[in-house]
Amino acid sequence: MIKKDKLFDILPDVDAVVITSQNNRLYFTEFNGTFGVLVLTRDDASYITDFRYFEMAREAMQNSGIDVLLCENGAKAYEIASDLLHNINAKKVGYEDTETTVSAAKILFDRLPDFEFTPAGKAILTVRQVKDDRELDLIAKAQQITDKAFSKILTIIKGDMTEYDVSVELEYQLRKNGAEGLAFETIIASGSNSSKPHAHPTSKKIKNGDAITMDFGARYKGYCADMTRTVFYGKPNDEMKNIYNTVLKAQLNTITNMRCGMIGKEVDALARQVIVSAGYTKHFNHGLGHSVGIDIHESPSCNPVSEEVLMENMLMTVEPGIYVPDFGGVRIEDLVIVKQDKIIDLTTSSKEIIVL
Numbered sequence: 573m574i575k576k577d578k579l580f581d582i583l584p585d586v587d588a589v590v591i592t593s594q595n596n597r598l599y600f601t602e603f604n605g606t607f608g609v610l611v612l613t614r615d616d617a618s619y620i621t622d623f624r625y626f627e628m629a630r631e632a633m634q635n636s637g638i639d640v641l642l643c644e645n646g647a648k649a650y651e652i653a654s655d656l657l658h659n660i661n662a663k664k665v666g667y668e669d670t671e672t673t674v675s676a677a678k679i680l681f682d683r684l685p686d687f688e689f690t691p692a693g694k695a696i697l698t699v700r701q702v703k704d705d706r707e708l709d710l711i712a713k714a715q716q717i718t719d720k721a722f723s724k725i726l727t728i729i730k731g732d733m734t735e736y737d738v739s740v741e742l743e744y745q746l747r748k749n750g751a752e753g754l755a756f757e758t759i760i761a762s763g764s765n766s767s768k769p770h771a772h773p774t775s776k777k778i779k780n781g782d783a784i785t786m787d788f789g790a791r792y793k794g795y796c797a798d799m800t801r802t803v804f805y806g807k808p809n810d811e812m813k814n815i816y817n818t819v820l821k822a823q824l825n826t827i828t829n830m831r832c833g834m835i836g837k838e839v840d841a842l843a844r845q846v847i848v849s850a851g852y853t854k855h856f857n858h859g860l861g862h863s864v865g866i867d868i869h870e871s872p873s874c875n876p877v878s879e880e881v882l883m884e885n886m887l888m889t890v891e892p893g894i895y896v897p898d899f900g901g902v903r904i905e906d907l908v909i910v911k912q913d914k915i916i917d918l919t920t921s922s923k924e925i926i927v928l
């Protein structure tokens with residue numbers, strides 16, 4: 573398991589790592605189940621789960637080198653895990669300090685009083701930052717589904733539909749085009765609601781002249797897509813048009829000039845300087861972007877204080893926005909892959925002003 577080797581590379585004095593969270597188990601095993609405990613050692617891997625998942629997990633992992641073990645219940649899984657650690661004579665054990673529940677950790681600590689447990693949550697997230705080819709393919713597929721749903725929703729939106737109606741139709745299109753679920757809760761924000769970056773869809777009806785910001789994404793085989801477009805229902809006024817063009821210019825300037833090796837705050841500045849020069853400094857008050865993978869928000873991020881370095885095969889969203897309270901807002905978001913010598917934009921939908 574290359575992913576496991578990468579983890580032990582950054583935890584050189586650790587003999588084993590116990591992984592409990594669903595997304596980290598999915599990352600290392602490529603199997604998605606709500607319950608399981610994964611014990612990684614330098615030479616082996618064991619996945620302990622209950623009757624609900626045992627058969628599926630065994631099938632999914634038959635060629636992976638991971639042993640699948642059956643447990644009676646949750647507490648028993650941690651007992652089996654502690655027995656495994658005892659048997660292999662692990663001395664220093666990494667655990668997901670960021671995810672493991674206190675009660676689960678207590679079982680491990682109580683049963684293995686002589687062991688040294690060390691936090692490994694951050695190391696796991698670091699390993700997850702750089703994607704392999706399979707992961708990049710799954711994210712590209714998730715984004716393709718998301719682009720398809722967007723082109724479809726443009727033919728469906730009609731006046732008098734509510735934001736809630738639009739969200740339901742959009743989510744249906746995601747599922748219909750192959751999504752196994754949503755990457756996150758769909759954001760639909762119309763008219764003055766569009767000044768709220770993470771607005772939940774409401775019963776507000778779409779009216780003539782409204783901006784409609786749609787931020788949404790498919791989940792495909794565990795991996796997320798993420799995109800945002802703001803479209804207009806009827807002609808936008810001059811200020812909204814100016815806001816749209818400024819956000820677009822900021823977004824294009826970033827995608828054209830961001831490079832592998834830049835740090836997060838440098839990338840953020842590529843967008844922010846355009847918005848600042850247009851006089852909207854205080855109306856772009858979130859970071860430019862975040863990475864994406866099994867979680868919709870992963871590290872690294874691009875924001876005014878980020879010192880994290882963009883490396884080859886990291887994902888990044890590029891999502892500048894301008895939000896004017898009680899007036900409206902615009903956000904345009906693409907999902908890109910960082911390559912050594914170029915940026916690949918996975919989002920293919922048009923960014924020209926769309927007036928429905």
Ligand SMILES: [Mn+2]
Nearest residue numbers: 798889891905
């Ligand atoms: Mn995003």
